[in-house]
Amino acid sequence: MSLLKSIADLTGKTKTLSIGSAPYFNQVRNATKRAAGSRTNKNDTAGRRLGPKVHEGNFVKPGQIIMRQRGTKIHPGENTDIGRDHTIFAMEPGYVRFYYDPFHPLRKYVGVSLTRDLPLPHPHFSPRSRRFGYEQIIEPEAAKQEEGHMSRKEYLQTPELKQKAEELEELLSNKRTEFKTEISNKLGESTENLLNLIVERMVNIYQLSRVGQSIEEAQAQVTFNYIYDLKLKLNRGEIKDADSFYSLKEYYLNNVANATNSKLAVDSTGTIFDYLTPEQVQIKQAEIIKQLENDFTGKIIKLEEKRSILNLIETPGIFTKEKQAQLKSVFLPRVLPVTVPGTIADDFDPKKPGKGVTVVRIFDDKTKEVKTYGRTQNAFVPQE
CATH class of the missing domain: 2.40.50.100 (RNA polymerase II/Efflux pump adaptor protein, barrel-sandwich hybrid domain)
Structure with missing residues (x-):
């Protein structure tokens, strides 16, 4: 049974189509569900302070x-x-x-x-005003006021900085006196000028060693700084000509730098000792580390053992300041490992551990658990 539908064409006449037999038919479907509308937010956002x-x-x-x-x-x-x-x-x-x-x-x-009275823009073909440095202040009052001006932060830190500078100057003055006596005894007779140059060189090496540089790095840096200062003096006219500059440079390299580098050295503690080659230092380092591992690993450290470990680690000219800190953290920890015999209390109550027992909780990587230990006083390295 076929369906029939009547439609009207453009002329107004009614036509009948057979839906079942029509080869082409476009069906129009209207939406049966209303689309969701947006909800109005009555709260306005804050301004962006533009x-x-x-x-x-x-x-x-x-x-x-x-x-x-x-x-x-x-x-x-x-x-x-x-x-x-x-x-x-x-x-x-x-x-x-x-x-x-x-x-x-x-x-x-x-x-x-850059200045209050300078208008903008500049004329197109005129040079731009730029800051190339400071201007000399001619008026004495203005110069004094500029020199005395400082920020509040600088003003508050001035007493502390001044005290530290005085302490450093006093330390270096004492080191100069000590170095002068020791160097004169080790090197023998020398002129006053040469002795002062060697002492000042040792003081500069000592300061660089304190901040972590090795002996070779400090020696090279001090030599470079001295030659660079000579160049500045030549440029400023304090040295007459290039011949005088080269003569001073050769004198310093031959009689001060090369002469002392192969004989004397100073470490971060201010101790002057006989210079050791890098090969000798490497051999000595291996010997000290082996001695530390054999004599002080896995045992209770008393005050005497602690002093012996410090003497080995702080042997002059062997380890840098950074390496010394690493060795101290390994061989002089604040608390000894739980594997050291005599540092674990056998029977203890975690709530009432008793006298001389400290309860600590340590995470075990193997079992993934937190274990409770009772540590005796021997587990803690004594402090002087």
Whole structure:
């Protein structure tokens, strides 16, 4: 049974189509469900605080924000830069200037003028004003005021810095006196000028050794610094000519640097000792580490053993300051491992451990559990 449907054509006549027998038929379906609408949020978001942060003629520091905006409504000018969110900030200390550029009349710019009376923009073909350094202050009162000016942070730290500088100067003065006596005894007779040069060289090597440099690095650095100072004196005219410079340089290299490098050295503790080659130092290091492992590993450390370990680790000229700290952490820990015999209490109550027993909890990597131990006083390395 075929279905029949009547439709009207453009002329108004009614036609009958057989749906079952029609070869082509476009069926139109309407939506039966209403689309979801958006919900209105009555709460407005907070403002983004856009706009100028520093106005015309005000002083700014490098990095200080001048303008926050969305898009480049105002463009960065001289001594300023722009971030990826279109924030304009200062690149130099100076005074804010808003201006128009004749070559871009539709753009407004903001720049930083290095002086209060300097307008922006500069003429197109004139050189830009730039900071190349400090200017000499001729007036005595202004110079005194500039020298005495300091920030609040500097003012608060001045007493501490002054005290540390005095302590360092006193330490170096005492080391100069000690070095002068020891070097004169080891090297024998020498002129006063040569002895002072050697003493000053040893003091400089001692200071570099204190900050972790090896003996060879410190010796090379001190030699370089001395020759560089001679070059500066030559450029300033304190040394007459190049011949005098080369003569002073050769004298220092032959009689001071090369003569002392192969004979004497100083470590981070300020001890002068006979110089050892890198091969000799390496052999001595292996001997000391082997002795430490054989004599002081897996045993209770008393005060006498601690002093012996320190003497071995702090042998002059063998280990750097950084290596000494590593060896102390291995052979002189604050608490000995639980594997050391005599450092574990056999029977103890975790709630009432008793006198001389300290309860500690240690995570075991193998069993993935936290184990409770009672440590005796022998587990802790004594402190002097």
